[in-house]
Amino acid sequence: MTSGASSTGKQPQSQTADEPRYFSEADNVRGMTRLTDVIQQLSLARTMHEVQRAVAATAREVIGCDGATFVLRDHGMCFYADEDSIAPLWKGRRFPMEACVSGWVMLHKQPAVIPDIYRDERIPGDAYRPTFVKSLVMVPIRRQEPIGAIGCYWAQQRQPAEHEVALLQALADVTSVAVESVQLHAVLEQKVGDRSDVLDRPMQSGAAPAGVDTTFAAAFANAPIGMAVIGLDGSFQQVNREFCRITGYSAEALTQLTFQDITHADDLDIDLAEASRLLAGEIASYQMDKRYYSRDGHVVWVRLSVFLVHDDAGEPLSFISHIEDISARRRDEELLRRQATLDALTGVYNRSRFDEELRRYAAVAARHSTADEAAVFMIDLDGLKQINDQRGHTAGDAYLKTVADVISRRLRLSDVVGRIGGDEFAVLLPHTTVAQAQQLAQTLVEQVETLSPGGICIGIATITPDTIDGALERADRAMYRAKRHGGSHWCGPDADPAESSTAGRAAG
Numbered sequence: 001m002t003s004g005a006s007s008t009g010k011q012p013q014s015q016t017a018d019e020p021r022y023f024s025e026a027d028n029v030r031g032m033t034r035l036t037d038v039i040q041q042l043s044l045a046r047t048m049h050e051v052q053r054a055v056a057a058t059a060r061e062v063i064g065c066d067g068a069t070f071v072l073r074d075h076g077m078c079f080y081a082d083e084d085s086i087a088p089l090w091k092g093r094r095f096p097m098e099a100c101v102s103g104w105v106m107l108h109k110q111p112a113v114i115p116d117i118y119r120d121e122r123i124p125g126d127a128y129r130p131t132f133v134k135s136l137v138m139v140p141i142r143r144q145e146p147i148g149a150i151g152c153y154w155a156q157q158r159q160p161a162e163h164e165v166a167l168l169q170a171l172a173d174v175t176s177v178a179v180e181s182v183q184l185h186a187v188l189e190q191k192v193g194d195r196s197d198v199l200d201r202p203m204q205s206g207a208a209p210a211g212v213d214t215t216f217a218a219a220f221a222n223a224p225i226g227m228a229v230i231g232l233d234g235s236f237q238q239v240n241r242e243f244c245r246i247t248g249y250s251a252e253a254l255t256q257l258t259f260q261d262i263t264h265a266d267d268l269d270i271d272l273a274e275a276s277r278l279l280a281g282e283i284a285s286y287q288m289d290k291r292y293y294s295r296d297g298h299v300v301w302v303r304l305s306v307f308l309v310h311d312d313a314g315e316p317l318s319f320i321s322h323i324e325d326i327s328a329r330r331r332d333e334e335l336l337r338r339q340a341t342l343d344a345l346t347g348v349y350n351r352s353r354f355d356e357e358l359r360r361y362a363a364v365a366a367r368h369s370t371a372d373e374a375a376v377f378m379i380d381l382d383g384l385k386q387i388n389d390q391r392g393h394t395a396g397d398a399y400l401k402t403v404a405d406v407i408s409r410r411l412r413l414s415d416v417v418g419r420i421g422g423d424e425f426a427v428l429l430p431h432t433t434v435a436q437a438q439q440l441a442q443t444l445v446e447q448v449e450t451l452s453p454g455g456i457c458i459g460i461a462t463i464t465p466d467t468i469d470g471a472l473e474r475a476d477r478a479m480y481r482a483k484r485h486g487g488s489h490w491c492g493p494d495a496d497p498a499e500s501s502t503a504g505r506a507a508g
Helices: 025-043 048-063 101-108 162-194 214-221 241-247 265-279 327-340 351-366 384-391 393-409 434-451 471-483 502-507
Strands: 067-074 077-085 094-096 112-114 135-141 148-154 226-230 236-239 285-293 299-310 316-325 374-382 416-419 424-429 455-463 489-491
Touching (some): 048 077, 048 162, 135 162, 148 162, 241 299, 241 316, 265 285, 265 299, 374 393, 374 434, 434 455
Parallel strands (some): 455 489
Antiparallel strands (some): 285 299
């Protein structure tokens, strides 16, 4: 089942009824949203079974494929540990690294994209003939020294898009952290319980505590996540190399500090409260996302997991903390959240986010009966279909982007613009009078006519705290009145569209 070199290529321009649909921008946004959800799920996983099931199911959801496998590297073998599929694949089986696609991916440390398995001479027909698989993509779990792979399969031939491969690789990168965390957690739970009598002895980063066997010493010193033994007073008694890297402090410097000293003030009360519950026996462990102040003063986000070690008499001895640096993950999650609320083509808000901003404005305005007048626009593009038909969708996309750019450049920071349909935009303009709204509409009409191959029609509705409901509908009706006069018009509550758009038509 070995693959050849990876190739993503271009998506075909058309498809038949027998072919699966291709990966759209909307699919990409949904995939990124699902990826954000699974990041949280994997950060809480404590067993390999939890990781395997979550990853296999998420791979199918993110990519929209017919089957997904979770493969682990087992010395010179590839172990197909789990799968989520329309029909059985290879769950529970082992193959030599040199004889399967997952092995090729791990050995070459790169994705493998195979649009047609029957045209790749290194895929043995006997292995795939009993399955539904016609196309596949496989990515490594951890690109430096891979520890496994994730595979996605389709029952029909298709060319996976670059976005699909990127999403699957992002899932694999998150999975690598979860796998290592689970493996380390299992080792520690086994070893710490038997050897807790020595863990309260101060030591330097990476040194082995006296009496602890080499397995635990290696796990502690070389763990891919930060680890610390913390006294009941909060003092750092022992730290590993990764924790020093995360915080920027040396092991010697940390032994002069407490965890309270480097914890962000907004997170300290929660951390102390959970530690108190742990000491009182109310909980067996706790996890939280918190912030540390690093040695150079910048804030580091971590996922903290804490449990207690007891002495032979059952008395609390020290805290054992696992600290995973999630700063990059937090940034990625925020980026994904932002991308999930943006229109993929134009970069302005999508319909759901615009509606959310309108509701937020309504809630604020409702609390202030004397709020300034505001306005909303409904904007429709003229001739988008004709441009698509005559000049191609690339020209149509450029037209949409130009309109979005013209609108965005004329707005204030407090204004909100969203693409709420294929050729429709909406704009919220707080603190805007009728005259100001009409002047802006005139400017937008003129600039779009000058800078694009088409024009726009704008409907204006004013809103007050008592008239927010139905504002978009009123603006929509005004916009259709403007459209009846032809392209490049605007119509507001107090204006005649034929008169109001004269300048816009002249500019065209």
